[in-house]
Amino acid sequence: MRDPKVSEARRFCSKCEEPVGRGKDGKPGRSEGFCPNCGTPFSFVPRLHQGDLINDRYEVLGALAYGGLGWIYLARDRNVSDSVSDRWVVLKGLINTADEDAMAAAVTERRYLVEIDHPSIVKIHDFVQHPDPKTGVPVGYIVMEYVGGQSLRDILMARRSEGQRVLPLAEVLAYAAEVLPAIGYLHGRDLLYCDFKPDNVIHAEEQLKLIDLGAVRRADDDVSAVYGTPGYQAPEVADVGPSVAADIYTVGRSLAVLSFEFRGFSTTYAGKLPDRAEVPLLVQEESYHRLLLRSTHRDPARRFQTATDMTEQLLGVLREVLSANDGLPRSVVSRQFTPERRAFGTAAGEVTPIRCQPTCCPRGGRRAAAAPGGRARPGRRLPRHAQQHRPRRAGAAAGVAAGAQHRGLAPPGPRPDRGG
Structure with missing residues (x-):
């Protein structure tokens, strides 16, 4: 994402969930500040930037998207890259908290996700912490496989x-x-x-x-x-x-x-x-x-x-x-x-x-x-x-395509006339 921004319509306080960072009188809203309702600080600016090294291992390549817990980043795992290929991973914010003990407990508690092993579920590789560049408070991130598509x-x-x-x-x-x-x-x-x-x-x-x-x-x-x-x-x-x-x-x-x-x-x-x-x-x-x-x-x-x-x-x-x-x-x-x-x-x-x-x-x-x-x-x-x-009938292609070609769901030709 060349110019990572969060649209004003998606800006809400992480604590009271009231709208924040909204424009007024024709002027754009602030991307950082304090919630006028409860005083909780907010920021819709990416914490991580290209070149940042997380946990002496994950090199940030840039922001991919903005999610419910903050920015999602693409990174390169320097521990497994070689001259032929790199392993890309995704860093996703884990929890919003200014309490270091709560952050450490959250990271420890969520490590069970690393044990999840299913072909239809993204693989979690690691959990890491990295200081917020402005406050110095550790921020937790899930490190997971990058899935293209x-x-x-x-x-x-x-x-x-x-x-x-x-x-x-x-x-x-x-x-x-x-x-x-x-x-x-x-x-x-x-x-x-x-x-x-x-x-x-x-x-x-x-x-x-x-x-x-x-x-x-x-x-x-x-x-x-x-x-x-x-x-x-x-x-x-x-x-x-x-x-x-x-x-x-x-x-x-x-x-x-x-x-x-x-x-x-x-x-x-x-x-x-x-x-x-x-x-x-x-x-x-x-x-x-x-x-x-x-x-x-x-x-x-x-x-x-x-x-x-x-x-x-x-x-x-x-x-x-x-x-x-x-x-x-x-x-x-x-x-x-x-x-x-x-x-x-x-x-x-x-x-x-x-x-x-x-x-x-x-x-x-x-x-x-x-x-x-x-x-x-x-x-x-x-x-x-x-x-x-698909039908077990010799010579018959399988099923009907439902918006895409697929083995087992590709139409055998013109649909048969179906009685009403």
Whole structure:
């Protein structure tokens, strides 16, 4: 970032969360100063600069972006670089505090993140401290692997610039099917992710990775600060704290944001979904609507209780969507959102209604005959996870492309005519 700046709209006090650094009477706001509400000092100027050496090991190359805990920096690990290649890492602020003992305790407490080892989760290498250049107070940083690629939010924004308002449903479901096991892995280690959203998932080549572990906390931690994002965070977190069910909620909200135009998701609809009749996709895809209803239910006890449970049901919906798009049969369907249908292929595109089991929703319903499918977009691959859902039929290409070319989700040719 050549000229690192934080827009005034993103400037808030780290303590009372009131707006700070805002312009007045046509004059730009201050990038450093004190909160007029509580007096807490604020600074939106990068603490680290190109050439700074952190912990006698990490050479700062520059600022990458600004996040909830401050600036994120790109650095080079001088301990492992050689004449052929360098190891790039990312430095992310860990905690905002002027208490040296609290900082040391926070760094020690967070070292458990180094033990996280999952292919779909960014690798944490180290925790370091470095004095603030102005105050001399140590500032803690997480050192993690650098992951190149676009976030799911970046992908969505790029599609919008091309005139495509949302991502195709099959693509969104395939992304979630790859990310959910990573969240389940954290839950299995009694850790909560807390701040899942499209911004925190990177599409790197053929793989998705969860990044930004700054909000991860132990499930039994009821002391440290809780971080989340309005519109994604479960409504009960403010009162009872984060939980596995709250993480499930954030995944459901992310699915909604990526798959349909969810205006007001952080304001008007911060704690609910829009009426089904207002969203054509939800009218067409009833099983998907029920998946969203359960994962984002206001009562945590009525959500999916594990990431594995949600993954299983989500894959059933994905198979249904793919089959409706290309008319090819796929085995294994959702046990929770039970489809009552004949096998695809008995009549091209024939789909019988799908009903929800009584344990899931208060009333049954009928799924629209078939959802419109999108054509393939060359140049981007979907998660490898989705290839297991391709049909076991000789000579048939797998599935339907959902916004990107992918093994297992590339269309075999023109879509078959599907009866209405």
